[in-house]
Amino acid sequence: MRTSSTIRTRRTSKKTARVAAALAAGALTLSLTACGGDDGNGSGDNGSQGGGDKETSATVTLPELDGESLSVAAVWTGTEQKNFKKVLAEFEKLTGAKVTFVPAQDPIINFLGSKIAGGAPPDVAMLPQPGAIKQAVDKGWAKPLGAEATKELGENYSQGWQDIGKVGGKQYGVYYKAANKSLIWYNAQVFENAGATEPKTWDELLTTARTVYDSGVTPFSVGGADGWTLTDWFENVYLSQAGPEKYDQLAQHEIKWTDPSVKKALTTLAEIWGKKDYVAGGATGALQTEFPASVTQTFTGGDQPKAGMVYEGDFAQVNIGETKAKIGTDAKVFPFPAVGGTAPVVSGGDAAVILKDSKAAQALATWLASPDAAAIQAKLGGFLSPNRNLDTSAYPNEVQKKIAEALIAAGDDFRFDMSDQAPQAFGGTPGKGEWKTLQDFLKNPKDVAGAASKLEADAAAAYGG
Known part of the structure; x- marks a missing residue:
């Protein structure tokens, strides 16, 4: 998720480019630091097991698929992959089909292209961006x-989440997984001390x-080795400071990255990125720190x-779960603060897209659109x-439950x-475009004008002028 990185392609519909701004003003104002629950780190086997007892109950209607096999590709690794395999295992029990998980590499569109060229595409792929769906179409x-699948999707998803899985008016994607990237x-012990x-x-x-710094602890951990974390930082600042209209315009490159609003957001970011000793390891250390490590190093080492602190989405819980920290007690969370008049909420997601049309692939898409799979x-x-229609009591702690309720309320x-x-060349390629320029800006946050000019040059080339 990823909330991470892969191919990005220009969207033509602003309607489908919206993300839960209402969360900030509404349900997310609920306390996200309620004591609660376990650490959210699931346990169990490492994969789906195939076949099995089909007596398992489900509210969604699925066909008998004894003897059928299909594959699902995603970039998910570690606990995220393990947990998704449990969802696939339940599908196997319900249908009799055999599902194989195919580990993919970023950018997933390039990975799929090589598989298709070799004549062995997966049946279903989990695509992390709306642009990736459009490019696949x-x-x-x-x-x-x-x-x-369309019926199940319509019953369980708001129109907005259906729309971002559409291309040319046709439904291609089921947004199985979402992310709140404004947290x-x-x-908690550092804050208390x-x-x-x-x-x-x-x-x-x-x-x-400053208060945390004065206590002897570096304030922020930044996973700068993964450029997507830096784009998320920028997007939160920009959405809150410049507002949703300009956010939409910049997203479509209808205004330039040299616009004063962009320079203002970069200047604001520099108030943290450019502050001496405010980032763990300094810029050099941050650029060598991948996102998972940026989370775990915030919750290891006692007080x-x-x-x-570490900025990123709700999915950071997976990494927190790899430490001894308990979510809601040791590890707490607050909404990304308001830079302008309203606090931002930026969202992402992963959509199931069918590449090989079959009864089994359509059934899996239907399953992933159901509350049973999500639970x-x-x-x-x-x-x-x-x-x-997912009962939020399914979430393992009060923190995650409130984040989920906020998303639905939006x-x-x-x-x-x-x-x-x-486009991928600008917004989703390691070592290029926005990722690279923001990494360079992290190293030299005084060069606001230079960063804006480089962002605009790369954006113009990627968007085609």
């Missing part, structure tokens, strides 16, 4: 959802950071971790579903991750 790879997780409080505005965040992974932690009023809407 444009290349003739993706197949529309059938009647049963800052913190080490420092006397720090949860901020609601950017200025308050700077004050909190003297490498950093007191399996929800209870394991580190997962957020846009399925509005309905269709949302903004999707900006870099996920951009």
Whole structure:
């Protein structure tokens, strides 16, 4: 998720580019730090087992698929992959089909292209961006959802989440997994020792950071080795500061990256990125730190971790679960503070897209659109579903439950991750475009004009002028 990185292609519909801005003003104002639950780290076997007892109950109607086999490709690794395999295992029990998980590499569109060229595409792929779905359709790879999958999707998803899986008016994607990418997780013991409080505005965040710093702990952990984390930082600042209209315009490259609003957002980011000793390991250390490590190093080392806070989405719970920290007690979270008038919420997601049209592939898409499938992974932690008929009691702790309730409460009023809407060359390729320029800016946050100019040059080339 990923909430991470892969191919990005320009969207043509602004409606489908919205992400839950209402979350910030509404349900996310609920306390996200309620004591609760376990650490959200699921356990169990490492894969689906095939066949098995088909007596398992489900509310969704699935066909008998004895003897059928299919494969599902996704970039998910570690606990995320293990937990998804449990969802696939339940599908096997219900239908008799055999499902193979195919580990994919980023960018997944390139991975799929090589598989298709070799004559061995997976039946279904989990695509992390709306642009990836569009590119798969444009290349003739993706197949529309059938009647049963479309019906299940319509019953369980708001129109907005259906729309972002559409291309040319046809439904291609089931957004099985969502992400709230506007959260800052913190080490509760560090805050307690420092006397720090949860901020609601950017200025308050700077004050909190100073309080943590004065207590002897570096304020922020940044996973700068993964450029997508830096684009997420920028998007949150920009959405709150510049507003949703300009966010949409910049996402479609209808305004330039040299626009004053972009420079203002970069200048704001520099208030943290450019502050001496505010980032664990400095810029050099951050650029060598991948996202998982940026999370775990915030919650290991007792009350003297490498950093007191780490920014990223709800999916960070998977990595927190790899430490001894308990979510809701040791590891707490607050919404990304308001930089402008309204706190931002940026969302992302992973959609199931059919590449080989078959009864089994359509059945799997139908299953993934159901609350039954979502409930399996929800209870394991580190997962957020846009399925509005999923009972939120399935989530393993109060923190995750409130984040999920906030997502559903937003309905269709949302903004999707900006870099996920951009062409791959600009918004989704390691060492290039926005990822590379923001990594360079992390190293030299004084060069606001240079960063904006480079962003615009790369965007113009990627968008075609």
